[in-house]
Amino acid sequence: MVFGLGKKKFEFSCQSIGMNCGFAVKKASSEEELLEILKVHAKVAHNLSNIPEDTLNKIKENIKKV
Numbered sequence: 001m002v003f004g005l006g007k008k009k010f011e012f013s014c015q016s017i018g019m020n021c022g023f024a025v026k027k028a029s030s031e032e033e034l035l036e037i038l039k040v041h042a043k044v045a046h047n048l049s050n051i052p053e054d055t056l057n058k059i060k061e062n063i064k065k066v
C-alpha cells in the first residue's frame with residue numbers, strides 16, 4: 001500500500017450555499033482545514049466572527065470531496 005496517493009481533497013464554494021460571493025476553498029486536505037480557512041474568510045468577507053450552527057451544517061453538506 002502506498003499512502004498519500006489518491007487522497008481526497010476537500011472543496012467548498014460560497015455560491016453552493018447561495019452566498020453572493022466568488023470565494024472557493026480548493027484542495028484542503030481535511031474538513032477541519034477547510035473549515036479553518038472558511039472561518040477566516042467568513043470573518044473578513046461576510047462579517048461573521050462566528051459561523052452560525054445552521055450555516056455550518058449547510059457548509060458541511062456542501063463540501064465536495066474530490
Ligand SMILES: [Zn+2]
Nearest residue numbers: 014021023045
Ligand atoms: Zn464568501
